[in-house]
Amino acid sequence: MRRLLPLIAGSLLLGSVAADAAPRLAPEERLARALEGRTAGQPVDCIQLRFVRGSRIIDRTAILYDAGGTIYVNRPRNGAESLDSDDTLVTKTHSSQLCSIDVVTLYDSASRTNSGVVFLGPFIPYRKASRGN
Numbered sequence: 863m864r865r866l867l868p869l870i871a872g873s874l875l876l877g878s879v880a881a882d883a884a885p886r887l888a889p890e891e892r893l894a895r896a897l898e899g900r901t902a903g904q905p906v907d908c909i910q911l912r913f914v915r916g917s918r919i920i921d922r923t924a925i926l927y928d929a930g931g932t933i934y935v936n937r938p939r940n941g942a943e944s945l946d947s948d949d950t951l952v953t954k955t956h957s958s959q960l961c962s963i964d965v966v967t968l969y970d971s972a973s974r975t976n977s978g979v980v981f982l983g984p985f986i987p988y989r990k991a992s993r994g995n
Contacts, residue, residue, distance in 0.1 A: 897935070897988050900989055905986050908960065923937070962984050
């Protein structure tokens with residue numbers, strides 16, 4: 863058993879190093895994966911917040927808003943270079959909608975400090991392709 867423990871520990875260490883060495887996908891590739899099997903619709907200026915279940919940041923690229931069967935992709939008009947998947951989004955709205963004129967503040971989750979601001983653009987809805995065609 864004493865000989866087995868160093869072998870197990872070494873295997874775990876090598877496994878974690880191999881996982882860290884795996885190439886990380888580029889932001890556009892991560893976005894494409896998140897939208898696999900979905901078709902883009904016409905851009906809209908606002909989305910209803912009551913339908914949004916969550917959001918996800920694609921580094922330096924876009925914010926994805928999950929509204930159940932629809933994922934809305936927002937590529938900010940300005941400030942996209944500040945987008946970091948480790949950040950928290952803080953949005954102050956004055957209605958029940960999130961619109962392309964709204965501003966989103968980013969906060970670094972670790973230091974809890976402001977890490978940027980993005981000015982939203984239009985929301986592009988992506989829906990699962992229908993199977994009946």
